[in-house]
Amino acid sequence: MLTTSNVCATAAEGAADISTKSPKDECSKQCHHDYKISCSGCRLSSICLPIALQAADIAKLDAIIQRGRPLQKGDYIYREGDTFSSVYAVRSGTLKAFSVTDSGEEQITGFYLPGEVFGLDGVSKNKHASSAVALETAAICEIPFDRVSELSARLPSLQRHFFQLMSQEIAQDQKMLAMLSKNTAEQRVAALLLSISARNARRALSATAFRLPMSRTDIGNYLGLTVETVSRIFSRLQKIGYISSDNREVTLTNPEALRDIANGVQAAD
Amino acid sequence: MLTTSNVCATAAEGAADISTKSPKDECSKQCHHDYKISCSGCRLSSICLPIALQAADIAKLDAIIQRGRPLQKGDYIYREGDTFSSVYAVRSGTLKAFSVTDSGEEQITGFYLPGEVFGLDGVSKNKHASSAVALETAAICEIPFDRVSELSARLPSLQRHFFQLMSQEIAQDQKMLAMLSKNTAEQRVAALLLSISARNARRALSATAFRLPMSRTDIGNYLGLTVETVSRIFSRLQKIGYISSDNREVTLTNPEALRDIANGVQAAD
DNA sequence: ATTGGAGCTTGATTTGAATCAACTGCCGAT
DNA sequence: ATCGGCAGTTGATTCAAATCAAGCTCCAAT
Numbered sequence: 001m002l003t004t005s006n007v008c009a010t011a012a013e014g015a016a017d018i019s020t021k022s023p024k025d026e027c028s029k030q031c032h033h034d035y036k037i038s039c040s041g042c043r044l045s046s047i048c049l050p051i052a053l054q055a056a057d058i059a060k061l062d063a064i065i066q067r068g069r070p071l072q073k074g075d076y077i078y079r080e081g082d083t084f085s086s087v088y089a090v091r092s093g094t095l096k097a098f099s100v101t102d103s104g105e106e107q108i109t110g111f112y113l114p115g116e117v118f119g120l121d122g123v124s125k126n127k128h129a130s131s132a133v134a135l136e137t138a139a140i141c142e143i144p145f146d147r148v149s150e151l152s153a154r155l156p157s158l159q160r161h162f163f164q165l166m167s168q169e170i171a172q173d174q175k176m177l178a179m180l181s182k183n184t185a186e187q188r189v190a191a192l193l194l195s196i197s198a199r200n201a202r203r204a205l206s207a208t209a210f211r212l213p214m215s216r217t218d219i220g221n222y223l224g225l226t227v228e229t230v231s232r233i234f235s236r237l238q239k240i241g242y243i244s245s246d247n248r249e250v251t252l253t254n255p256e257a258l259r260d261i262a263n264g265v266q267a268a269d
Numbered sequence: 270m271l272t273t274s275n276v277c278a279t280a281a282e283g284a285a286d287i288s289t290k291s292p293k294d295e296c297s298k299q300c301h302h303d304y305k306i307s308c309s310g311c312r313l314s315s316i317c318l319p320i321a322l323q324a325a326d327i328a329k330l331d332a333i334i335q336r337g338r339p340l341q342k343g344d345y346i347y348r349e350g351d352t353f354s355s356v357y358a359v360r361s362g363t364l365k366a367f368s369v370t371d372s373g374e375e376q377i378t379g380f381y382l383p384g385e386v387f388g389l390d391g392v393s394k395n396k397h398a399s400s401a402v403a404l405e406t407a408a409i410c411e412i413p414f415d416r417v418s419e420l421s422a423r424l425p426s427l428q429r430h431f432f433q434l435m436s437q438e439i440a441q442d443q444k445m446l447a448m449l450s451k452n453t454a455e456q457r458v459a460a461l462l463l464s465i466s467a468r469n470a471r472r473a474l475s476a477t478a479f480r481l482p483m484s485r486t487d488i489g490n491y492l493g494l495t496v497e498t499v500s501r502i503f504s505r506l507q508k509i510g511y512i513s514s515d516n517r518e519v520t521l522t523n524p525e526a527l528r529d530i531a532n533g534v535q536a537a538d
Numbered sequence: 539a540t541t542g543g544a545g546c547t548t549g550a551t552t553t554g555a556a557t558c559a560a561c562t563g564c565c566g567a568t
Numbered sequence: 569a570t571c572g573g574c575a576g577t578t579g580a581t582t583c584a585a586a587t588c589a590a591g592c593t594c595c596a597a598t
Contacts, residue, residue: 099447103533107447121443123436129443149429153422160418166435167392173442174390174398178368178376180449181493185555216576224450229555231577247576264372454585485546498585500547516546516593 036067047115047202048089050161057155064151066142067091077119077132077140084122086142090114093138094213097121098221099130108222109173111135111214113199117143117165135213180224183264188223189233190262193243197252208255212248236268305336316384316471317358319430326424333420335411336360346388346401346409353391355411359383362407363482366390367490368399377491378442380404380483382468386412389435404482449493452533457492458502459531462512466521477524481517505537506530 039045039062040055049058066086070093071077077088080099090112097118098108109130112118122128123145152159179188201207212219220230237243242254242261252258260266308314308331309324318327335355339362340346346357349368359381366387367377378399381387391397392414421428448457470476481488489499506512511523511530521527529535 099443101447101451102531103451105451107451109443109446120436121440124433124440129440149425149432153425153428156418156422159422159428163418163431163435164393166432166439167389168394169439170435170442171390171393171398173439173446174368174378176446177378177442177449178370180446181490182370182372182374182376215574217574221450226556227576228557228578231575232555235577262371484544486544495586496546497548497587500545501585504547 038062039065042091044089044091044115044203048117050157050164052157053155053161057158060151060155061148061158064144064147066144068140068142071134071138071140073134073136075134075138077134078122078128079131080128082122082128084119084126084128084145086144087117087119087122087148088132089117089141089143091139091141094135095132095138095140096135096214096218096222097130097132106221108218111196111218111222113196113213114203116199120166120169123166135218184267185223185225185229186233186236186268187262187264188225189219189230189237190258192219192223193250193252194255194258194262197255207252209249209251212250215248233268240268242268307331308334311360313358313360313384313472317386319426319433321426322424322430326427329420329424330417330427333413333416334358335413337409337411340403340407340409342403342405344403344407346403347391347397348400349397351391351397353388353395353397353414355413356386356388356391356417357401358386358410358412360408360410363404364401364407364409365404365483365487365491366399366401375490377487380465380487380491382465382482383472385468386434389438392435404487453536454492454494454498455502455505455537456531456533457494458488458499458506459527461488461492462519462521463524463527463531466524476521478518478520481519484517502537509537511537 039049040058045058049061053061077095078084092114094114095112095118096108097110097112098106101107109121110118112132118132119128121130148158148162152162179191183191196210196212197207200210214222216230216234217227219225220227223230234243234245237258238245242252242257244251244253257266261268308318309327314327318330322330346364347353361383363383364381364387365377366379366381367375370376378390379387381401387401388397390399417427417431421431448460452460465479465481466476469479483491485499485503486496488494489496492499503512503514506527507514511521511526513520513522526535530537
């Protein structure tokens with residue numbers, strides 16, 4: 001469970017930004033002065049840190065992690081081919097990772113939400129295999145990989161955690177492979193909506209009403225579909241009453257049915 | 270470069286099994302009595318071990334690795350959901366890993382050739398996320414993960430190697446994602462042929478003539494295509510003279526052109 | 539020797555999503 | 569205030585691959 005011991009986090013969560021319907025830049029307005037908050041005070045630590053880590057060990061990790069200033073929409077964290085030196089954790093906002101195929105098209109390989117770790121694909125060749133950009137105002141923690149490697153050798157639970165993070169990414173990508181190779185456009189869109197819903201829930205945000213951080217184009221690219229198809233499916237899902245969507249604001253009015261669609265139990269009309 | 274210091278390996282490579290056109294069960298007939306060969310004597314070590322490891326350290330790793338008896342075609346190494354305890358390296362033969370989708374269909378997530386390591390997707394949940402079966406007679410090395418984790422803490426280059434193996438798998442899966450989402454059936458098949466070719470070359474086998482270890486059905490499943498489509502593409506590539514194929518025996522008669530197809534520079538007819 | 543089946547191929551037809559095209563709303567720059 | 573353009577929607581048409589169907593070949597079991 002998540003204990004919101006941090007004042008700033010609680011404020012951002014509760015009062016939020018009244019100008020938008022769903023929480024967007026968590027901890028931005030009220031506390032961007034506070035972006036250097038430590039791991040032990042971060043309410044996302046339960047997602048991005050190993051649970052087993054002792055307070056003293058967290059302090060060691062804390063000393064390694066670099067917290068940068070907030071990123072603007074469109075800012076690159078790294079580019080494909082850049083020398084790899086760090087992995088990153090999302091503190092607020094959303095990022096996308098993508099690579100450019102031989103034929104020059106962009107292929108999005110993942111969206112990263114607060115608490116999630118990205119950049120792990122760069123370890124193998126010591127070069128980033130993809131680029132990462134902020135989809136909106138965002139803040140990240142930079143984790144120099146050499147330093148965590150060192151520290152990992154002394155902290156088994158940290159080593160384990162990084163093995164797990166990587167393995168998780170593998171398992172996730174393989175699920176995605178199955179989706180791209182077997183599922184219809186409708187199943188893919190439904191699955192993405194549910195994935196974002198679940199990841200929001202993990203951060204104690206609404207699982208049924210949220211603002212999509214990415215464009216239809218990005219969704220299509222990620223799911224191997226064209227914008228038009230994505231748009232049509234949003235319309236269709238709305239028409240049959242499974243979702244209600246106004247641009248990027250989405251409400252899952254019938255998550256169960258959506259789940260059925262994602263699993264191929266049912267098709268929309 | 271690869272130094273064939275091992276008598277057995279050299280024999281298997283040179284004389285081979287005269288009953289088949291291309292090398293199949295490397296090191297099987299002549300030396301299956303020898304399947305307990307150590308890492309230091311294994312000619313695949315340059316692929317599956319970190320180069321930087323000292324002789325003394327290799328011995329330590331050697332002591333951990335368990336070498337089982339040869340597997341028969343169809344034998345499972347582990348099943349989806351099994352408790353995870355080890356990762357595996359392929360010694361000879363080929364394996365496929367696959368998971369079953371929510372709708373009950375099999376999705377192949379990878380083929381593993383000699384020297385390659387598989388089973389890494391099980392680390393995150395401590396359960397295997399996929400099943401692994403032998404596609405032909407095969408031998409594998411079992412690497413108990415807890416033990417290498419421990420050893421990794423003391424041998425930085427070993428830790429690094431495992432981080433790299435995992436990262437490599439991530440990068441690979443992401444390339445596959447891009448392929449499934451952007452490439453035509455023709456490009457996918459061409460890419461698979463080239464991938465197998467390259468992996469053969471790495472083991473000092475022919476890059477242009479080889480026996481495919483998997484069925485057309487498996488190829489289709491892996492590439493997100495039907496058998497019929499795969500078959501048609503093999504026929505087409507043969508007709509235009511880029512490959513010559515007799516069932517699973519394949520010769521890449523024009524690898525350059527195949528590369529062009531895979532990269533979308535050219536299409537077959 | 540015959541049967542049966544798995545693996546593969548080829549052809550005809552269908553179909554889901556891509557492509558092409560047109561239009562709207564909206565925001566930011568001039 | 570107007571223009572330009574990006575993001576999104578909707579409709580008409582096309583197309584690549586799936587599906588359906590019918591063969592074949594090879595091997596293993598009877």
